[in-house]
Amino acid sequence: MNVLSQNHRLHCLSDAETTAQTLAQQFALTAVERDRTGGTAKYERDLIRQSGLLALSIPAEFGGLSARWQDVLNIVRIFAQADSSLAHVFAFHHLHLATVRLFGHTSQWHNWFKLTAEKSWFWGNALNPLDKRTIAKPQQQGWYEFSGKKSFCSGAIDSEMLIASAVDEQTGKLFIAAIPSARSGITLYHDWDNIGQRQTDSGSAIFERVRIENKDLLLDPGPLSTPFASLRPLLAQLIFINMFLGVAEGAFAEAQHYTQTEAKAWFLSDVEHANEDPYTLRHYGEFWLQLESLRLLNQHAIQKFQHAWDLADKLTVTERGEVALSIATAKVAATRTSLDITNRMFEVMGARATHAALRLDRFWRNVRTQTLHDPVEYKLKDIGNWALNNRYPKASFYS
Template identity: 65%
Template sequence: MTAKLQNAQAVPMDIARELANEFSCTAVERDDRGGTPKAERDALRASGLLALSIPSQFGGLNATWSETFEVVREFARVDSSIAHVFGFHHLMLATIRLFATPAQWQPWFELTARKNWFWGNALNPLDTRTVVKGHNGWREFSGKKSFCSGATDSEMLIASAVDDAAGGKLLIAAIPSGRTGITLHGDWNNIGQRQTDSGSATFERVRVEETDLLLDPGPLSTPFACLRPLIAQLHFANIFLGIAEGAFEEARKYTLEEARPWFKSNAAHIGEDPYVLIHYGEFWISLESSRLLVERAGEMLDRAWAKGPALSSEERGQVAVAIATAKVVASRNGLELCSKVFEVTGARSTHASVALDRHWRNLRTQSLHDPLDYKLHELGDWALNGALPIPTFYS
């Protein structure tokens, strides 16, 4: 039973910590199994946290992005798949808020808060296999889409299709996941993020009404609308940081309780070994530097979000630089930490039952979806030439 069911006044982070504790009990087994974490998704529904980022006037909890990402990190420490789909749910809500009219997003917000809807993703702008066919007063989406995170067991989907009749324009729509013609294949079988349901979907002559389309102001149309990719980027940075924090805590517990000094060490206890202490000092520095950058970026995003349509291109660009910086650091530091924890836990920690490798697998899998080299190219152009990142779905 979640904190919400016990106490209507429960603080969101208290609810999140209780859920994270529950998720941690089965995280290793579920990582091995893959598939849809149905019980855990239903627990999120019951918790009320699916309304976390929705303003209070629409029945939500009115959390800032910093507060929302704090919950994402709490989940990522124990189960980064849950963190991924939970954060993506709020990213989809941001998508309708930024790309659609109030007459569209306000009812969707109210229904999400009241009915505990889960929103899934079938947007993937790099996958152009889904195309649009125009009809009198409605559109038709047909084709395939990959990397559809959280689509399984969702009530609503954000989907995209290419409109060749409009010069290859990308049309984005919010549609019920169970609409006729949508098939979710459940074919995600990667080394990490194994319960994100990030497999493929097929759209077979799916009817899309004009009121489903997110056209006003539309994707990446204004500086405020261009916050959408930045929310996605900071979501990932928080997942990477949360994974690293979780790996650190698991390694620390294992080191203190299970590991032994090397036979050449003069230390009586592993906690006194000088080389082990050096590693933990490095871990701490990497986590602290990532935390400071990620949290600073969150504060800047909150200020930009509060400006709404008054946000300028320059202000948006400054947030983009801060978030790209945080993401690069969280990615690099997280991958290194998740690999090096084995140097302070020893050979026995590689046993499959410990599953310490899942942290690296999860971070490695997710980090490859947006190459750091191109983030560094954008940051280099900013550092040398003063050129702010050009808004795309990834920057």
């Protein structure tokens, strides 16, 4: 049954949060079972398609809703509170739309934006710059062939478009292309079976002599070629921050409900109810402090990023560095906060909360899996280099 009534379909930007909350409530009902089974959340992804949220970040002139990044990331956070796998594929969809905007020519992203809004396309990932097993071979006719394997292809299954990368066999240059997921020669595998983020379909892909036309390649201005183009990895990091914050908030809500309704007071506590135990209250006080601190750091980083996005080609290297620093700071805090709360939540719920059927460990498993995406120590190194030497983080696909 379609859970989105006509009243909850997205007709304008002001409806976005209500629509997302409606979807998140539906996702929460099946999150435990879907975490157990893994695989593709096809039904839930189709609900997102039907909702209109896939056009959220697309400008109105191309059929979208002209959302600010605050709006998009707020939806990511709402989804992550219920199911961070769906938050992941939704967020990466908008990251890929940003990728074609930042790396591609105007005529390219205008066309892809229109088609995405019109057809409710989902964009998936086959861009992994550290995985250089896919080779781009130039052909005499002026096009390229991509051949090789890709890992961590989040959301590629059940997508209409892919952002894919390959390395030129002659020059070592990185090529990035936007191509239909169903193009001949592409095989997407259901081989993602990790402890967390179990429905992100972050498995592998094989490219066998996939034809890549010049119109598919994002060459103008190209990847990380200008301060504006180098905002792409910073948006990816902002997405992770909001996913981690959403997971921590979801875990906090689950723990709060369990403590109030299920947990038993420890016999030495001299209180009748678990929610009156002074040590339990101390934990919740620390949780709240961490969450409130992270929320403020997150808002600061989003504001910095949006200002940089609005500057577009006028963005300077120094301004880009300021954004990178604010996002690195929030990323470290988000990593620490999410891992701590999703672990210590059991200390305020008690031993019975570890019952396997509850799968309350899914919050920790999800952030543990995703926080390993890039080592947080290197974010601390970047922050330290600023604090000691006044040097901004260098632009890369991870900073």
